[in-house]
Amino acid sequence: MTPPATKVTPISGFPELLPAERLLELHFLDVVREVFELHGFAPLETRAVEPVERLLGKGGDADKEIYAISRLADEGGSGRDAELGLHFDLTVPFARYVLENAGRLAFPFRRYQVQKVWRGERPQEGRFREFTQADIDVVDVGELAPHFEAEMPLVIAEAFRRLPVGEFRIQVNNRQVPEGFYLGIGLEDVAGTLRIVDKLAKIGPEEVAALLVEAGASDEQARLCLALAAIRTEDLGFVSQVRALGVSHPTLDAGLEALSAVIAAGLEQAPGTLVADLSVARGLDYYTGTVYETQLLGSEVWGSVCSGGRYDSLASDGRTTYPGVGISIGLTRLVHLLVAKRGLTASRSTPAAVLVAVVDEESRGRSRAVATALRARGIPCEVAPSAAKFGRQIRYADRRGIPFVWFPGAGESGDQVKDIRSGEQVDADAATWTCPEVDLRPAVVTR
CATH class of the missing domain: 3.40.50.800 (Anticodon-binding domain)
Known part of the structure; x- marks a missing residue:
């Protein structure tokens, strides 16, 4: 008896491109790889899985996003494979790779990585459960020179100038700025406050203020948090604007100095590309210094298509710490939005001329x-x-x-x-x- 035909339907969140669109994506990949290699980043690929315990410990809200894996036929019945999960970004596996191979790497170690990642979040326009990221990172032993934090967005700016993405801006902040500011106004739960402020673009200032008050902030503290997040300049003017809010703290001073160095480098090498935006928080807990988000002008509703930041303690074996800084292009997200919203594609559906x-x-x-x-x-x-x-x-x-x-x-x-x-x-x-x-x-x- 012939079995009934099974209807083939797409699986939500797992995108598949048509040939011409895939050729467009490959063009983006070629350009990105070329720029990364021009800047001396070495190629790397890590395994698709990591221990769930490590993923949970390094990803902030990642426990809601991890795909756990197990074998369909586990003969031993141990269930050990269920302890593994698909990586949700490339930074956590890279940190693990550095720890395992530190004795064979030359530091500061510069790497780029273009690979699939998986997140179990709700699919929506521009957000997928399986997608490709293109990352660059620099890690060093013990100390990481601050100039690397300025280099990351400049490399991305060069890549984006070679791609058909139109005008863009790279928004930069330093986690020490809000951390020192929050401590200076008496808010001790820095991580919780950051996570709330990180929702600003999605839910607006009124909802953010309400959530801050609900979390224990006073109305005045919530007002000051929003005032800080509202500061955005294309030059070093953000420093005086922060000072005008009347808050002081040593951590705030350090953050303003570090952020000023990054913006100054941008003004020198890529004028008009880097913007000091003190609303940028980046929700992941492992960021400790400069953080980045990138928006395409005229398409800000898409959100960030490239983001990252500095992390000081993500890679540590208890004796030695390997601080790093990195930035990641959401390549699948970027290409799909350009295809869907701007009609970009390749001129033919085959490489053949x-x-x-x-x-x-x-x-x-x-x-x-x-x-x-x-x-x-x-x-x-x-x-x-x-x-x-x-x-x-x-x-x-x-x-x-x-x-x-x-x-x-x-x-x-x-x-x-x-x-x-x-x-x-x-x-x-x-x-x-x-x-x-x-x-x-x-x-x-x-x-």
Whole structure:
């Protein structure tokens, strides 16, 4: 008896792209990797799983997001595999990797990592359960020079300037600023206050104030917290604005000094790109210094597409601490939003720039030889799937966006190639013909 057909449906939060969109994503990956390597970051890949205990201990609210894993058939019945979980970011596994390999790494250690991560949160526009992140981090032994905190956003700025994302701003804060400020006004629960303020963009100032009061703050303390979060400058003016609030604390002083150094570096090397935004909190508990979030101008409703910060105690074996700073591009989130909201895609759904026509099946070998010669010279191509009429083969190429069709033996002394967009058809030799640079790879276009 034939089993009933099963309806195939998407799984929410696990995105899959069409070929042209995937080519767009690969373009983003290529650009990001190139920029990271230009800045000396070494490639790294870590395992997909970590002990759940480690994930729970390092991720703030991560216990609500972790996918635990277990084998379907655990012969021993020990259940030990259920102690593992899929990593929800790349920073926690990287910290573990540093601890395990510290004796074989040269410090300060610079790495980039492009990998899938998983979070069990509710899927919504631009937020997924499985997605790709592209991270850079620098870690050192014992002490980490503060100039690395300025370097992170500048590397991202260079990458974003090479990508078709439009204007963007990297919002920068330092966790010591709100920490010292909160302590200076008498709020001892710094982590709890930070988590509430981190909701500001989602729920607005009135709701945040109500939550602060509910958590034990006075109306005046809540007002001051919101006043601090409202400060945003493209220069060093934030320092005087904070001072005008009349709060003092040594931790606040240290945070303002560190944040000033980052913004000053941005003013020098990427004017108008870095913004001191004292509302940026970053909810994860392991951040201790500078924190970053990135927004695309005109699309601020999307939220941050690139974020990170400094962490001083995430990697420690009890004797030695390896402080670090990193920043992460939510690559899947960024690409999907650009595809859905701005209509970005690739100019064709295949890497092939040339379709080599087949005159008849008996001569397919000749067509394969042409394709081999073109590929040897770095020209992507494919051979027509069937020896149909040339009109059908041209339509096959057109549907895929392939700009050129090659006709073996069509000329008096050899082959010919046709630009199917202009209709121009000329004699050509696979050993010498040059594909126009603009057509060699799929381009980024707007639908």
